[in-house]
Amino acid sequence: MVIVRKLYGGREVAKMDKKKKRLYIRGALLLVMAAAIVFALTSNKEKKTLAVGDHAPNFELTDMDGKKVKLSDYEGQGVFLNFWGTWCPPCKKEMPYIEKHFKEFTDKGVQVLSVNIGESEFKVDTFIEQYGLTFPVMIDKNKSVSRNSYNVVPLPTTMLIDKNGVIQQIITREMSESEIVSLMESVQPE
Amino acid sequence: MSKIKCQCGHENPFGTVLCEKCGRPLTEEAKDSSMVDMRYEGSARRSQTYKKSIIDKIWNFFSSVKIGVSIIIAVLSTSALGTILPQKFYVPVNGNDPNAYLDYYERLYGTFGKIYYHLGLYDMYNSWWFKILIGMLGTSIIIASLDRVIPLYKSLKKQRTKRHPSFMKRQRIYGEEPVVNPDESLVNAEKALKDMHYNVKTEDGAILAEKNRFGRWGPYVNHTGLIIFLLGVLMRGLPGFYVDETMWIREGETREIPGAPGYLLENVAFTVETYDKESADAVFGEALDKNGAIVSNFQSDVKLYKEKENSLPGSEDVEFIKEYPIVVNKPLKFDGYSIFQMDYKTGELSKMKFALLNKETQKSLGEFTVDLNEPAKKYDLGSGSSIQLMEYYADYDGIVDGEPVSKSPVPNNPAFIFNMITPEHPEGEKSFVAIQQTLEVEPNDYEVKFQSVESRNASGLTIRKDKTLYILLLGGIVFMIGVIQGSYWQHRRIWIQKGEGSEMMVAAHTNKNWYSLKKDIDKVKETAALPAYTDKQDKDTAADTMEGETV
Numbered sequence: 157m158v159i160v161r162k163l164y165g166g167r168e169v170a171k172m173d174k175k176k177k178r179l180y181i182r183g184a185l186l187l188v189m190a191a192a193i194v195f196a197l198t199s200n201k202e203k204k205t206l207a208v209g210d211h212a213p214n215f216e217l218t219d220m221d222g223k224k225v226k227l228s229d230y231e232g233q234g235v236f237l238n239f240w241g242t243w244c245p246p247c248k249k250e251m252p253y254i255e256k257h258f259k260e261f262t263d264k265g266v267q268v269l270s271v272n273i274g275e276s277e278f279k280v281d282t283f284i285e286q287y288g289l290t291f292p293v294m295i296d297k298n299k300s301v302s303r304n305s306y307n308v309v310p311l312p313t314t315m316l317i318d319k320n321g322v323i324q325q326i327i328t329r330e331m332s333e334s335e336i337v338s339l340m341e342s343v344q345p346e
Numbered sequence: 347m348s349k350i351k352c353q354c355g356h357e358n359p360f361g362t363v364l365c366e367k368c369g370r371p372l373t374e375e376a377k378d379s380s381m382v383d384m385r386y387e388g389s390a391r392r393s394q395t396y397k398k399s400i401i402d403k404i405w406n407f408f409s410s411v412k413i414g415v416s417i418i419i420a421v422l423s424t425s426a427l428g429t430i431l432p433q434k435f436y437v438p439v440n441g442n443d444p445n446a447y448l449d450y451y452e453r454l455y456g457t458f459g460k461i462y463y464h465l466g467l468y469d470m471y472n473s474w475w476f477k478i479l480i481g482m483l484g485t486s487i488i489i490a491s492l493d494r495v496i497p498l499y500k501s502l503k504k505q506r507t508k509r510h511p512s513f514m515k516r517q518r519i520y521g522e523e524p525v526v527n528p529d530e531s532l533v534n535a536e537k538a539l540k541d542m543h544y545n546v547k548t549e550d551g552a553i554l555a556e557k558n559r560f561g562r563w564g565p566y567v568n569h570t571g572l573i574i575f576l577l578g579v580l581m582r583g584l585p586g587f588y589v590d591e592t593m594w595i596r597e598g599e600t601r602e603i604p605g606a607p608g609y610l611l612e613n614v615a616f617t618v619e620t621y622d623k624e625s626a627d628a629v630f631g632e633a634l635d636k637n638g639a640i641v642s643n644f645q646s647d648v649k650l651y652k653e654k655e656n657s658l659p660g661s662e663d664v665e666f667i668k669e670y671p672i673v674v675n676k677p678l679k680f681d682g683y684s685i686f687q688m689d690y691k692t693g694e695l696s697k698m699k700f701a702l703l704n705k706e707t708q709k710s711l712g713e714f715t716v717d718l719n720e721p722a723k724k725y726d727l728g729s730g731s732s733i734q735l736m737e738y739y740a741d742y743d744g745i746v747d748g749e750p751v752s753k754s755p756v757p758n759n760p761a762f763i764f765n766m767i768t769p770e771h772p773e774g775e776k777s778f779v780a781i782q783q784t785l786e787v788e789p790n791d792y793e794v795k796f797q798s799v800e801s802r803n804a805s806g807l808t809i810r811k812d813k814t815l816y817i818l819l820l821g822g823i824v825f826m827i828g829v830i831q832g833s834y835w836q837h838r839r840i841w842i843q844k845g846e847g848s849e850m851m852v853a854a855h856t857n858k859n860w861y862s863l864k865k866d867i868d869k870v871k872e873t874a875a876l877p878a879y880t881d882k883q884d885k886d887t888a889a890d891t892m893e894g895e896t897v
Contacts, residue, residue, distance in 0.1 A: 183401045185488070192580055193481030197474055201584025216658035226658065243752045244739065275755050278721040282737060294660075298610060300602035301660040309443075 167335065180230045207308045208326060212317045213305040217294035221282065222225070225269065225292055228321075234266040234343030235317040239302050241273050242283045244311040244328030253333040258291045262341045264317075268292070273311065274299045320346040355531060362496070366501055368725050369513025381882050382516040385857050387505070389497040408482075408489040410828035424479065431455055431462050433481060435469075455832030460806035482796050487569050497554025497568045499637045502559060507549035509853075514841055517853035520863065521879030524848040531850060534874035535842050540831070544840070546760070557837070562831020562857065571825030589683065589811035596694065597802040598719070599822035605809045608681050609795065610664055612649040616690055616803035617710060619643040646672045646805040650680060672807070682811050689806025693756045696802035700779075700794045702727060713797060718757040733794065742780050750778070766792045838863050841875065850877050860884075 206212075210237075216226045227235065238254065240247035258268045268291040272280050280295055302308045306315075309328075316325040318340050324343055331339065356367035363376050364391065373378045391409065407413055425875035430827040431451065451459035451468060466473050470572040516521060525531050528551075536553055539546050544555035582588035600612040620639040623631055632638060648671075651664040670678045677684035695718055712727030718740065725733040739752035742761035750761060761780035767773075770791060778785035779794050780883060811822040836857040840863075845851050856863040860881065868877060 160593070177403060179399060182405045186404055187402060189481065189485040189488070192484070193478055194581060196477045196481060196580055215659050216661035218662070224661075241755055245746075245751070254406050273755075275739075276720045278723060278735065278738060279740075279755075281723070296660060297662075298600050298602055298660070301608070304602045304607070305659040317574065
């Protein structure tokens with residue numbers, strides 16, 4: 157190095173090195189600051205809501221027959237996941253349509269899972285009886301699935317989960333019969 | 347970039363005001379003035395050296411104190427804007443519905459509130475532009491400091507003892523005069539300065555006495571503290587470092603704790619206690635009479651559970667951790683979290699007691715209690731009588747399409763359809779019972795009569811976790827050390843030199859507290875013959891002379 161510097165005029169080479177070093181240091185520091193700002197902008201403290209394309213969080217709830225139901229049990233099948241409450245009028249309206257098509261789609265590999273948001277067994281039982289529901293209904297007693305994992309706010313909320321466990325659609329309103337059918341078809345495995 | 351060559355032969359970087367070696371003024375401005383700006387020792391700010399690449403240009407931008415001050419003003423004024431109306435965090439709106447927020451601001455503050463909302467000022471401290479502004483402030487602090495502290499450190503470190511007379515002459519405190527014995531003066535001055543705890547260096551008939559250079563680093567230590575503080579705030583964005591959530595939980599409920607995944611909290615009971623005259627000190631008796639009940643304690647008795655490892659949300663596979671009474675300022679603590687008692691609600695209906703009566707004789711066949719949150723299907727009253735609960739509406743809201751409806755799952759206005767089974771009516775008689783209302787399809791022989799009600803409370807709790815607290819504390823301490831360092835230690839320098847023949851020069855500089863510096867020189871003059879000096883900025887001496895002349 158020393159010889160090379162002498163040959164090409166040592167001071168000039170040293171100056172170039174110094175200049176380059178300075179440029180790298182400045183560039184690195186500015187980059188760190190820019191990264192800090194980007195981090196501050198992207199790190200969001202607000203509770204995150206699930207979106208289409210997210211992996212559906214797994215859960216384990218007990219259905220009205222005392223059977224434990226895990227979302228992961230239905231891997232390889234489509235899942236029609238419906239959150240509801242007995243006091244919610246649109247929930248009541250769509251229930252008969254879901255019931256009507258549930259059997260047909262179970263054979264085609266689409267499972268209906270219906271999660272009630274923390275109501276009493278009495279209310280849910282009477283509701284099932286009144287509407288003659290035969291698909292699995294689970295009560296989310298601690299609201300840990302609906303409020304924390306899935307952060308469901310409006311009712312009804314329906315999520316369509318494909319055979320890989322990815323959320324394909326989120327519907328946060330009442331669905332018509334034809335809509336329900338086409339939604340179920342949309343997550344039907346090949 | 348060209349170097350500036352001084353008469354003494356030293357090559358100075360571009361932007362230098364005073365020669366790094368001998369102290370000769372290099373710029374025309376410095377040459378023309380009678381006093382030089384000694385800030386940063388007349389050294390070149392690093393950013394002035396190169397103005398080439400885009401990186402250097404950005405660097406120069408942030409190096410400017412003018413830009414730094416502008417950013418500070420921008421941060422201050424926008425922060426002030428955010429305090430005009432309450433921020434989103436403090437607005438009592440459920441869920442995260444933007445329209446609900448807009449409604450709130452419009453309802454309470456009219457058009458101004460609407461504008462405030464639309465400008466995004468309602469959640470200003472989380473807005474992208476405010477964060478960028480703070481980021482720019484941090485960048486400015488770091489770059490502007492680096493650009494000044496490094497040249498200052500270098501020039502103070504390699505400063506020469508002997509300076510050129512043109513440097514001496516341009517100091518604020520300067521004097522030159524012939525003295526009887528310059529060499530003796532130098533020896534005596536050296537001793538006197540050493541006695542005053544100056545660091546004294548000598549070189550070829552020149553003395554440099556220096557004290558408390560340490561004080562010059564104060565502002566930079568202070569800025570380091572600020573950067574540590576900002577870093578702490580930034581780290582709040584890392585998952586698991588900072589949690590500030592609230593939760594409402596009714597007595598008897600078990601809920602997952604927001605912000606603390608895997609933990610569940612059960613509210614066993616919430617109680618409010620008040621002082622009573624018997625137990626309180628006699629001196630408080632009058633105050634209690636005057637004010638009525640004064641609360642002595644708000645308490646939530648809770649049980650903490652943790653989901654077992656690998657268990658899924660919703661599963662009831664939990665382990666009990668501990669039981670704890672949360673009172674104000676005595677939070678439940680676990681795993682870095684603290685749960686504080688913040689608020690409460692009372693009087694939500696929880697249980698209703700009824701009696702089954704024979705309408706005619708008003709004879710009771712028995713009583714039963716309905717748990718409004720977990721009603722049973724059947725209540726057996728014995729001796730062949732029972733009550734079947736056919737339907738229950740927690741928040742009864744009239745009849746829609748021939749069917750009673752409930753508008754929420756909260757028991758604000760409970761209504762029931764009972765089937766009363768009695769020995770006379772084994773099939774039962776149906777009755778619709780709501781508060782102050784009973785409906786019957788056909789006249790019944792029996793009725794369900796409301797007896798009493800139990801209510802339950804709800805606790806409002808705040809969940810906090812802050813791993814950045816100690817970083818913020820460290821930042822604050824470093825900040826204060828810098829302030830103290832810069833305030834209580836003044837960097838003083840005294841130059842004494844022999845000139846032509848028996849001439850002597852004395853010059854001095856300090857970054858603050860010139861009065862004490864002059865006192866130090868005066869003290870030296872007591873034992874060493876030194877020239878008289880003048881303070882070029884001392885308005886008092888000038889004023890004194892004026893007064894002296896008039897008197």
